[in-house]
Amino acid sequence: MGRKSREVKMSSRAQTITRAFMLYAGLPMILVILLVVGWISTTRIIYYMEQREAVMNQINQQVLRMDGFPADRIHEIEAIRRERLLPHERQLFQDLSLAFAILVIGLTVPVLVSRHVASMVESNLSLLNDRLASGGREGSALMPHTFNFNEFDELVQTLRRTLRERGETEQRWKRAEKELVAANADLLARAEELKNGRKVALSMMEDAENARNELERANARLNEAIEQARESAREADVANKAKSDFLATMSHEIRTPLNGVIGFIEMLRETELDEEQEDYVETIRTSGQSLMELINDILDFSKIESGHMNMEVRQFHLVRMLRQVVALFFNDAGSKGISLELEVEPSVPRDVFGDETRIRQIIINLLGNALKFTDKGEIRLVVSCIHIPKPSDPQGRCELEFEVRDTGIGMDDVQMQNLFRPFSQGDTSTTRKYGGTGLGLAISKRLAEAMGGRIWATSAPGEGSSFFTRIKVGLPTPEESPTESEPEAAPATTARSSGQAEAKAGDNLPLRISVAEDNLANQRVLMIMLKRLGWQADFYENGEQLVEALSESEGDLVFMDLQMPVMDGLEATQAIREGRAGESNRSIKIVALTANALSGDAERCMNAGMDAYLAKPIKIERLKSTILSLFPVDV
Known part of the structure; x- marks a missing residue:
């Protein structure tokens, strides 16, 4: 009875x-667990x-942006939604589990x-009760059975590790969610950019098509303009050739009689004349010389305008050339009481390479x-060197x-503006008073x-003018420079002493x-000049007569006019060089006589086989x- 009562008591205890531990x-632990589980479940479900709502909205927006969405793609959209x-859903299921x-x-x-x-x-x-009841006799036996709470520590560690x-x-998961949201936003932005880019591309394609059409129209207009330019160029070439032919013809027609006039005037000056006759002859000579200068100016300007002006670069003595030029104006300057001076700075090289002419x-x-527009005072030619090449x-x-x-x-300023224009001078009154062509x-x-240079001027009314010209020339190397200074040009002799020397x-x-x-x-002028020089000559009216005459006799020198009837000078020269005037006359010296003064005449004569070139009017000197250069001799 006592044992059963104790067992009931122990069971009740x-x-x-x-119940106490549970309570x-x-x-509390169960309540906490329930709260945690409820909070986690609610959070994951929310x-x-x-x-789910974001995905649905995204898919719906994409569906709305699609133009002409077909109804038969509903199942496809549903599949995309489920996907x-x-x-x-899988993540929710894992979280709920x-x-x-x-x-x-x-x-x-x-x-x-x-x-x-x-x-x-x-x-x-x-x-413990048994030990207390036994008085502690079994205490040592009970020690191994004492309660150990290490199981709770392991459970706590497990829970901590799990949490x-x-x-x-x-x-x-949150980071992945943020990355997914960002990637989705980037994808939407890229989609929007692609959509805008498509619109821009379509606009650019339309602009490109318009530009291509405009380019085709521009090309058509350009081709038309090019064709018109070519036609204009052909017409300009024809006009230029016609102008060149006209100038050549006019040069020949004017120079031919002028050669006779000036030639006979020169011959007349050497005869015995009284003072009045000398005045008349000098007036005629001056007029003829002015007419020749006018013709030369017009021809030079025409050659420059047509681009046919060739530069003949060679080495020459600069100072000697300047003195010769200044000497040409000494008499005229002296007759007007004007001082004419030449000033050459020491830095100016003496020998240079350039077109001396x-x-x-x-x-x-x-x-x-300067001499034309100066009545008193002085005229000074100053030559200086602006730039000298380095020794290197x-x-x-x-x-x-x-x-x-x-x-x-x-x-004045108004006159200066028209200074370098063709066919213009200061004003019409100046032209009437001083004359000239303005070229x-x-x-x-x-x-x-x-x-490679330029020209300009400075001036003031009543105070004179200064004309500046800069020209680039080359310098000879020490090997090319003359070892000895060349003598200056001898003073010009009088006409009569010249005639005696000739x-x-x-x-x-x-x-x-x-x-x-x-x-x-011209035949008579040339005959008189040759006679004064001590030679006789046979004259023929065309090249054919000359070739026939030379075929029967030998000769040393031929003066050949270029423009003649029947056979001109170039054809006659070619016939002589081919031996049609006899083998002994193949190498005869031929000097071209022409009233033409256009660029290329000398080259054409030399290419035809001539040896020298003389332009009319011919001076006896x-x-x-020319003759002595072809037949060197001490005279």
Whole structure:
């Protein structure tokens, strides 16, 4: 009875202890577990609903943006929805499963732990009671059966580890969610950009098509303009050729009679004349010379305008050339009481490479212009060197400056504006008073620019003018420079002493001379000049007569006019060089006589086989020097 009562008592005590543990430990733990599980489940369900709504909205927006959405793609859209919701559903299922597992564990563990702890406490109490009842005799035997709480530590560690892993999983999931949202936003932005880009591309394609059409129209207009330009160029070439032919013809027709006029005037000056006759002859000579200068200016300007002006670059003595040019104006300057001076700075090189003829022409134009408009005072030609090449660059170009300074009438600003224009002078009154064509400065400007330089002027009314010209020339190397200074040009002799010297040429150099010239006046002029030089000549009216005459006799020298009837000078020269005038006359010296002065005449004559070139009107000194250059002899 007592044992049964004790067992009932122990059972009742165990239940009481179990209820106490359940009430004070297990129940709070269960409530906490329920709260945690409920919170987790609610959060995951809410997140799933938000994600599901976001996916649905995204798909709906994409469907709305589609133009002409067909009804038969509803199943496809539903499949896409399920596919995009599947990861979220799977994640929700995992989260709910975890929450259910936590709930089960949270409900089971407290009950089992409470029972286990109650059983252990009851056992320990029973053991303690037995020990106290036995007076401690069995205390040592009861020690191994004392309660150990290490199981709770392991459970806590397990729960902590589970919660930590859960937190890390939650953080990773949130990061993945943010990345997915960002990627989705980027995808939508890219889609919008592509949509806008498509619109821009379509607009650009339309613009490109319009531009292509416009380009085709522009090309058509350009081709039409090119064809018109070509036609204009052909017409310009024809007009230019016609102008060149006209100039050549007019040059020949004007120079031919002028050659006779000037030639006979020169011959007449050498005869015995009284003072009045000398005045008349000088007036005629001056007029003829002015007419020749006018023709030369017009031809030079025409050659420059047509681009046929060729530069003949060679080495010459600059200072000697300048002195010769200044000497040409001494008499005229002295007759007007004007001082004419030449000033050459020490830095100016003496020997240079350039076109001596064109440089001489520019300076003559400037000096003649200064002398024309100056009645008193002085005219000064100042030559300086603006730029000298460095010793390390011996092939460099030297820039020379020529200043022609006068004390003449001067010019105002309005007159200066028209100064270098063709066929213009200061004003009409100036033209009437001083004469001239107005081409000299225009030609000088073009020549200076052709030689890499420029020309300009400064002036004031009543205070004179200064004309500046800069020209680039080359410098000879030390090997090319002359070892000795060349003598200056000898003063010009009088006409009569010149005639006496010329008479010696024919005595020391007997020649058989033939002349082909169709103009009787020119024949007579050339006959008189040759006679004064000591030679006799046979005259023929065309090249055919000359070739026939030479085929029957030998000759030493032929003066050949270029433009003649029946056979011109070039054809006759070719016939002679081919042997039609006899083998002995193949190498006869032939000098071209022509009234043409256009660019290329000398080259054509030399290419045809001629040896020298004389332009009409012919001066006796030039005639003599040409003959002596072909037949050197001491006279």
